[in-house]
Each structure stands twice: as C-alpha cells, then as structure tokens.
Amino acid sequence: MTGSDLLPLAVALLIGLAAIGSCIGVAMSGMKLLESCARQPELMERLQGKFFLAAGLTDGAFIIATGIGLWFATANPFAG
Helix, strand or coil, X not given: CCCCCCHHHHHHHHHHHHXXXXXXXXXXXXXXXXXXXXXXXXXXXXHHHHHHHHHHHHHHHHHHHHHHHHHHHXXXXXXX
C-alpha cells in the first residue's frame, strides 16, 4: 500500500475533522454568547461583535483545511 492509495482517506479525515472542530467551536461560542447576553443584556452589542470575529476565525481554519485537502486530492503531491 503506497502513500497515494491512502490519499482519499487522508483528505477525508482532514476535511472531516476540521469541519467537526469548527462546528463544535462555533456552537460552544454561540452557547456562551446566549448565556452572557441573558445575564447582562446591556453588553449584547459588544459581545456580539466579538462572537462574530471569533466565529469567522474558527470557520477560516476549516476553510483553509478544506482548501489544502482539495489541493492534495487534485494535485497529489505524493505521486511519483
């Protein structure tokens, strides 16, 4: 079994694990945002801006992992 035989599995793991981590991170951040807004409604605007910044960075890591995985799938840098 060569490295190129395992490439589809590696790409699937790269994209899948990044997606799971991103979803869990954004969900937990959203949960904490709702909790903190319920406790202190006067801080909602400030907290919401910080939440969207953190969610964007978290999703950015998933998009980068997806790009690298698709690049490996199409270019196959491990071949010959």
